[in-house]
Amino acid sequence: MNTIIPKQAVSQLKKSLDNFKLNDAIELCSNEAQTRKFLIEPFFLMLNYESNNLIPEYNADFGERVSQKIDYAILLNKKETILVEAKKHSTKLTDKEAGQLNGYFGNTKNSKIAVLTNGVEYRFYSDVIEPNIIDSKPFFCFNISNYCESDIESLIRFDKRYINVLNIVKSAQEIVFADSFENAFFKELVAPSKDLLKIIHRNMTFTSKFNEETQGKMINQINSSLLKCMYDKKLQLEAMSNSQGVITTELEIQAYHIIRTLLIQNKKIPKERIGFKDFKSFFNISVDDSTKKVICKLVFSDSKMKITIENNEYLLENIDDLMKYKNELTNRALALVS
Structure with a gap:
């Protein structure tokens, strides 16, 4: 069940973000500890997490390897935890650094969301592709120095009062699925596989042998002009389908x-x-x-x-x-x- 988020909550978060003196806070940060204190902790405070929710140096259940701790764990309840890996504010974040979260993520079974941040940029990851392994790309990014209305509307879903981990993970799955489909489809368009060409050839009314010459001709047909033509035809088809029984008032x-x-x-x-x-x-x-x-x-x-x-x-x-x-x-x- 989706949580209804009041309009005023979004407005209040926007006000808090707009009023946050980012440059002043950055000037106070010369190391990771100061980044945590002046940037990261105030950020999560804006999302209504208190000090007892945001646990620093959290032991991610490594058994004997107790010396390895995650920078923060956000304790939502007895069953759900969000892991946070913190970097110094001047650190340029890359998805490779998210791999550092994998050990913690795999050993903290009640974690489905992990955050990589330098106090300015926040990258949200899950394990959509393979259980207990951080996805290679974040499903949501928020930059406190550059955001728009839709970014805030996505960020409010992580507010302590409204967060629903199951719904967030489902949304992440949809995002990853769509991105994966788009990439796979684009790959086929750029370099059509023999299997794809065979399917198209089988459905053509023009009879010909499926040989290398035919495949070459088909590949040459798959260009931007063809895609524009297909797009226009798809729009017309959708318009006809949607217009049946539709009366525009x-x-x-x-x-x-x-x-x-x-x-x-x-x-x-x-x-x-x-x-x-x-x-x-x-x-x-x-x-x-x-x-x-x-x-x-x-x-x-x-x-x-x-x-x-x-x-x-x-x-x-x-x-x-x-x-x-x-x-x-x-x-x-x-x-x-x-």
């Missing part, structure tokens, strides 16, 4: 024009990149007509009107109430057009 169009007008008041948001797509039960306003770049979702029925911006859902008394959410809509669009 005058109120939805009116809402679209209000929101679009609010957005393009910001010169960084190109008007030609803002569009909409109507579905049977909702109405999306997005960037580049992409389902991955949804600015907001509208649900208008006879009984209620509702707008959802990322994970925040608001009821509207009338269409003009959309004006109240100009800042949220703008911040969301800016994050997507960049």
